[in-house]
Amino acid sequence: MAEWWRRYGQAVTSGLAAWGVVAAAVIWLEAEDRAVGPLPWVIPEVLGTDRVGPQIAFLAWPGFVWGALGVGAAGWLAGRGHVRTARLRAAVVGFLTSGALMVMYTQWLVRENPLKPWLVAKEAFRWGLMFIGPSAGLLTAAAVWAALGSGAGRMPYRNRTVLVAAVTTGGLFAVAIEVMRRAQPEHAEPMGNAYWIALITGAPLVALLTGVLVHVTAARSLRPVEAIRRELAEITGQSLDRRVPVPATGDVIARLAVTTNDTLDRLEQSSARQQQFVADAAHELRSPLAGLRAQLETALRHPDSVTDWPEVVAEAAADVVRLQTLADDLLLLASHRATAAPREPVDLAALAEDLVREHQHLPDAAGLVVTCEAPAPALVHGNATRLERLLRNLLANACRHAESQITVTVTADGTSVTLAVADDGPGIPPADRARVFDRFTRLDASRTRASGGAGLGLPIARDIATDHAGTLTVEDAARGARLVARFPAGLTPSTGCASRTCPATSTFQPR
Numbered sequence: 001m002a003e004w005w006r007r008y009g010q011a012v013t014s015g016l017a018a019w020g021v022v023a024a025a026v027i028w029l030e031a032e033d034r035a036v037g038p039l040p041w042v043i044p045e046v047l048g049t050d051r052v053g054p055q056i057a058f059l060a061w062p063g064f065v066w067g068a069l070g071v072g073a074a075g076w077l078a079g080r081g082h083v084r085t086a087r088l089r090a091a092v093v094g095f096l097t098s099g100a101l102m103v104m105y106t107q108w109l110v111r112e113n114p115l116k117p118w119l120v121a122k123e124a125f126r127w128g129l130m131f132i133g134p135s136a137g138l139l140t141a142a143a144v145w146a147a148l149g150s151g152a153g154r155m156p157y158r159n160r161t162v163l164v165a166a167v168t169t170g171g172l173f174a175v176a177i178e179v180m181r182r183a184q185p186e187h188a189e190p191m192g193n194a195y196w197i198a199l200i201t202g203a204p205l206v207a208l209l210t211g212v213l214v215h216v217t218a219a220r221s222l223r224p225v226e227a228i229r230r231e232l233a234e235i236t237g238q239s240l241d242r243r244v245p246v247p248a249t250g251d252v253i254a255r256l257a258v259t260t261n262d263t264l265d266r267l268e269q270s271s272a273r274q275q276q277f278v279a280d281a282a283h284e285l286r287s288p289l290a291g292l293r294a295q296l297e298t299a300l301r302h303p304d305s306v307t308d309w310p311e312v313v314a315e316a317a318a319d320v321v322r323l324q325t326l327a328d329d330l331l332l333l334a335s336h337r338a339t340a341a342p343r344e345p346v347d348l349a350a351l352a353e354d355l356v357r358e359h360q361h362l363p364d365a366a367g368l369v370v371t372c373e374a375p376a377p378a379l380v381h382g383n384a385t386r387l388e389r390l391l392r393n394l395l396a397n398a399c400r401h402a403e404s405q406i407t408v409t410v411t412a413d414g415t416s417v418t419l420a421v422a423d424d425g426p427g428i429p430p431a432d433r434a435r436v437f438d439r440f441t442r443l444d445a446s447r448t449r450a451s452g453g454a455g456l457g458l459p460i461a462r463d464i465a466t467d468h469a470g471t472l473t474v475e476d477a478a479r480g481a482r483l484v485a486r487f488p489a490g491l492t493p494s495t496g497c498a499s500r501t502c503p504a505t506s507t508f509q510p511r
Contacts, residue, residue, distance in 0.1 A: 006081050007382045013078035014094035015069055015141025019133045021067035021098065022105070026128030028450045029055055029109075035123035052121045055244040056113050060106045073146055090153065093147035093163075098140045101204060105132055111247040117184060131201065135273075139204050142166075142211060158191055158218040163213040170207025174199055189218030211419055224253045240268040277439060281330050285323065330456070334452030345490045346384045348417055349374035355391050356408055364399040371407045378412035379490035390464040390472075393457035394421040401425030401481065417489050420475075422482040433474040439463045461485070 030053050032408040036051045074097030079087035106126075113120045141167075146159040155163075177198045224247040243264060246257040296316060300305050306312055356372040359365050380387070391408075398406045402423035409420040428436060439459045458472075461483075465472040470487035 010075050010079040010090050011141045011145035014075035014144040015137040016070040019137030020096040020141035022128050022133035022136050026125045030125040039118055052118050056109045060110050064102035064106050067102055068095045071098040083153050086148055086151045090144045090148035093291045094140055094144045097143040101136045104200045108200055135204055161218055162211045162215045166207040166211035169210040170203045173206045174203040228257055240271055288319050288323055289398045343381055345379045346382050346387055347377050347379055348419055352410050368402055369405050374410040378410050378417040380417050380487040381490040386464045390461045393461040397457050398423040415489055416449050417487045419485040424480040427440035427480045428474050449498050
């Protein structure tokens with residue numbers, strides 16, 4: 001009962017107040033009419049007697065204002081428990097609706113009284129109690145209910161539509177009736193009661209019926225949206241395979257449902273990739289951690305069997321370094337798309353020259369000839385740190401597989417910049433060229449975690465290329481593997497390079 005009153009209390013109270021105001025007005029007119037005395041039997045005297053003229057004049061002004069204010073105040077007091085804005089809006093709508101109805105009713109009395117002064121009070125009493133009062137209460141209650149909505153702030157879309165349609169239709173109907181009355185020829189028979197019945201009963205009835213029809217139509221139209229909402233509310237992380245129903249209407253709601261299902265498809269795929277990534281990461285971390293723990297526990301439990309403690313510590317430190325590298329790669333995969341790194345013009349040619357020069361002195365490149373061919377500046381718009389990481393990963397991958405030669409090539413054709421890293425190793429079979437970019441993928445099953453990578457270098461490089469609106473693919477080569485990254489070209493420098501020195505073509509060989 002409390003919930004029912006919270007939802008409908010203000011509307012019911014406003015409707016009863018409007019009904020009560022009309023009833024009080026017509027009862028007052030009837031009482032004043034009787035106070036004047038019984039009707040005389042002579043018709044001419046009747047025609048010349050104004051029995052309730054002052055009372056009707058008071059109702060015409062300012063009586064209807066006081067009545068409307070009473071309706072609005074009653075609605076405001078009954079709206080406790082709702083948001084202040086919604087409560088005030090509903091009270092104002094109640095005031096305006098009841099006030100507009102009372103204006104029409106009192107104008108009927110003003111015009112009818114000079115014609116039938118002996119009968120107007122009785123007609124107002126009869127019609128007021130039988131129809132005008134109930135219709136005023138019903139219309140006011142319906143308008144307040146629509147304006148209040150859920151009572152949580154802004155008026156719902158459906159209620160706004162109902163109010164606008166009802167007010168517009170009722171107002172246009174009343175205007176049409178008035179235009180018809182004014183368009184009658186002067187010698188024609190006046191519309192009389194038909195005009196007032198159409199105005200004070202027909203217009204409100206048309207407004208009420210229009211509001212009801214719009215409300216029903218909007219409710220039926222929004223059923224698919226409600227079905228979509230219910231389905232989405234029941235979808236959890238464990239039920240991402242569920243989809244919302246798609247109505248067969250082909251309208252914007254159907255397109256919304258299709259888009260929602262497409263979003264759920266992507267979310268399900270992303271969740272599956274995330275779960276697989278977490279499982280793979282846990283597996284990759286568990287093995288070196290287990291080995292490191294076993295090594296240290298064995299040394300602690302049997303210290304007499306350990307002849308070279310520095311070697312044990314060195315092996316443990318190497319395992320820790322591999323774990324740290326793996327953790328850094330995992331963090332990079334998890335965060336590089338979630339953070340928007342600053343972008344600036346980056347010269348890939350100069351970047352390749354610097355990294356090749358640096359890589360030549362690393363232990364991984366011992367015994368290899370690393371060549372960089374970057375004849376001209378090649379600018380792309382991106383993040384220098386991440387692009388450097390991409391090239392480092394490609395060089396590290398090439399160093400693990402090359403037999404004697406690694407070639408880094410950077411070219412620019414005005415619209416795109418191409419970065420290629422080629423080695424003379426065993427190459428990548430065509431069937432595995434897409435799989436090498438999957439996380440934790442190792443094509444050579446004989447490689448150990450100590451001699452090989454964790455299978456994250458190429459996936460990280462591909463993600464960085466994608467994040468820069470580029471691509472990273474494996475292309476055909478006469479010998480070995482050739483990985484090619486393509487990016488949209490950035491601004492062309494006016495003179496020289498933007499931030500790095502760009503030598504022409506350099507070849508570095510081991511000392």
